[in-house]
Amino acid sequence: MKASYRYEITMARPVNMSIARSESDFMNAREFHMFDMYCVDEELEAVSKIYSKMVCMADLVELQQFLAMLKPSSKSKLHLDMDFCGWRYQRLDLTLLFESLDHIRNRVIGLSLRVSSRTEVNGEIDLDLFENMEVLKLNESKFKGSLSGLKQFSLQPVIATVELASSLQILQLADYNGIDVEVKGDASLDELSFTCSGEPVPEYVKKILMQMTYQGTTSIKYSYTGNDCVDDFLVLVAEVAKRKGFTLKSLAVEGPLVGVPPMYPTEELELCYNENDSLVCQLKLPPTLKKLKLVGHNNVDFGQLFDILPPSLERIDLSFVCGDWDNFKRDLSKFKRLKHLNLTSNWLQSLEDFIFPDFLEELILEGNNITTIEGVAFPKQLKTLNLNLNQIQKLSLGKSSPPLQRLNLDNNFVGSIQISSHNLEQLSATCTATETLSFLQAENVRYLKLTNCRFPPTQFLNLTKLQLENCYQIDNISFPSTIKELELASNNLTEIPPHILRLENLRYLGLSRNKIESAILTFCSNSLEVLDLSSNDIEKFHLTFPKGESKLKHLDLGYNQLRGFSVECLGDAENYNCFWELDLSGNALSKDQIDTLTEELPKSTKSLWATINETFAKNYIER
Structure with missing residues (x-):
């Protein structure tokens, strides 16, 4: 166990x-x-x-x-x-x-x-x-009492003097206003993380590095949002490491760096948003490195970069690295252990002749200019392929393709998708035609998102989650009884397709941002928990569920054209034993109507949101 x-x-x-x-x-x-x-x-x-x-x-x-x-x-x-x-x-x-x-x-x-x-x-x-x-990890929250006994403490932002306990092993602090720290006893931090915005090396950072590190310190993370460079911080870390005798396994630095780092970690290195164009190719990376993240670098020669990367790497993230691919040999086979590769927004035009590592499991290529993946030899172990925000218009994966489980084709305007053999569980696509989506009837497809689809598939076999946005002819779709979560926001619907109300396992129904004027709904089961009809043109609303206890928890009717609303609109309110929240914000309801509702709504209701002479929605129930 x-x-x-x-x-x-x-x-x-x-x-x-x-x-x-x-x-x-x-x-x-x-x-x-x-x-x-x-x-x-x-x-x-x-x-x-x-x-x-x-x-x-x-x-x-x-x-x-x-x-x-x-x-x-x-x-x-x-x-x-x-x-x-x-x-x-x-x-x-x-x-x-x-x-x-x-x-x-x-x-x-x-x-x-x-x-x-x-x-x-x-x-x-x-x-x-x-x-x-x-x-204890807090972001924009307050605490009181002693930190004594804590092993890990994270606070963002820090706005006062903080007394740090000697028991701490992991410390994360974010300073936006200038702070001071007091170190109680002899501390031995394994991991440290700082976020600074003024001076690149404030006094409290020096104090913590000098007093709270020890021979076993393994990880330091530093993020700087000011106008100076971060070289002085790295020099200080190198000096303290030499004095205390520790060797970092992980080092992460975000901010402008003029020179190469004076020290390198043995396993994980992050250098983000560096302004030195020549720095990346001057790195002296250790042969033991497992994870490398270089984000936001410019004018990089990818040929030189991949030449200096050690074959020991298991994860490579080069997001938002811009530069020249001309000298790149397109051969990544030396990375025998690589499982994750992120090439987001790298100005990639083509994957032609790419040789990927055999054991690569996740490949992220979003935000490039790739027009086709025809003929690309993807590794047999690939499970996740993310091609969001590219220029792909046709996709064909034959029997020799890897057994993908997750495929993202959002924002590509794909006209044809053909997948002959697959283990797909999730598919997300911006697709203009779907007559070739017969593979969706495979039993293992569970999650599907289609955007800008003119002719959605008429049948889905075993989907449990379906999201259609800016699609047409939704009335022709035969939704399977397996559907539990159905999101149909922003589809220009003027009425709710009646067959949706007959889905016996439906837990979530989202119909926001449509053009629905009337919502007189009779559901065939009590399975529905969340109903979102916000941002429509609804003037008439009424719910009916079968006899027995309703599972409805949340109803959102915000920003419609309702001029009246009573508890009778919910049907038999006595069966609403777990109804928690009703949102009527942005409707033309009077104070008297809201006051009456607060008295008549089910006792389980915790929130009734409305806007009556207020800019922001207000909760009119206090229980």
Whole structure:
């Protein structure tokens, strides 16, 4: 049994149809809760990292209810990772969220909280209540209490004096206003990360490097957003490394660099947004290097660059590196261990005669000028191919092609796609004709996104996630009963196709940014959890579900033409036991109508959003 697990909490919102895969070890909350109860009951030592991406109030309520079901334990630990960067509201109250942790706070050994700087946050983390906390990572959030006992600490931005505990092993600080730090005891940091905007080497950075590094320090990351160069920082690191006797495994530097680095890491190197055009080809890279990231460099001779790269590399990222490909031999076969290659926005015109490494699994080529991949010998192990933002009009992959699992053809205006043999699970494409998409009826295709498609396929076999945008003749589509998440935003729909209402497993339905005037909807099942009808022209609205408990959690009717709305519009409101959020922002509703709604909505409702003489939407429910 492994010691660490990950669960990603998601509502029925569509996953970004990118080629990234979920890292969750569990398919749903029920599966995780069964596992967690087993660990607690058997007193097993395990750490579960719970990740939740918050967009609307319903996401927050779902997380609170999820946490409420967890049992206390002295053995099974939790690391909570909460991402509020996409929070759609102006304010965020964390008070109730922290209260929902009371019964399990002794289980919490890690807390990560990211919030956008545009969001006003109420509530702070009291570290004295979390006696077993080892990891604290905060972005635009506040805390109080002692850092004593922490092993990893990340704070952005830092706005005051911070007392750093000697127990720290990993430290990440971002300074935008000038800060000071106090080091308590003898610290031994394994990893350090700094973000600086004023001086390239402020005093607190010098203090930390001098007092908190030791022989076992392995990783330093430094990002500079000011107008000076970062050479002095690297010189200081080299001097401290010599004095303390440590050898870095990983070094990441973002900012202008005049000369070559005075030292190199043994395994991972990042140099981003350098202004020295000749620097890249002067690098003296160690033969042990596994990961190399060079981003935002100009006037690079790719022939010289690939000649100096060591064959030991497993990952190469050359995003936004511009230069000359003429001297490049197009032979990458020396990189026997390479699994990931990112050539985003490299001005590539063609892949003709490219020889890729045999074990390459992920190839990212977005933002280039590639017109065809006909005849390209892709490696047999390739699983992910990203061709977003190129000039491809026709794609044909024969039986000798690699068994791709994820293919991205967005923003190419492809007229024909022919794939004779594949293991595709995800396809994303901007496609003007789809008469050749018969391969989509293969059983393993699960996720599909089509944009600007004039004639979408009329049948999909086993899809669970489907997103169509700026497509035509959607009325002719026969959606499979397997569909769980259906996104049909921006398709110029004037009415809702009736057969959509008969999908028995549908959890998410997105119909925003269309031209729908009437939404009188009768669903055949109670499976729907999220309904998004925002930014239409809806004047009439009514929902009907079958008898029994409705699973609807979130209803978005924002920015329509509604002049009245009552609880009767929801049908039998008594069956709405988990209804959390109603958004009526941007509709011409009166204060009296909103006040009446607040009294009549289901008791489970946490948010009623409306705009009555306000610039921003306001929540009219306080429960």
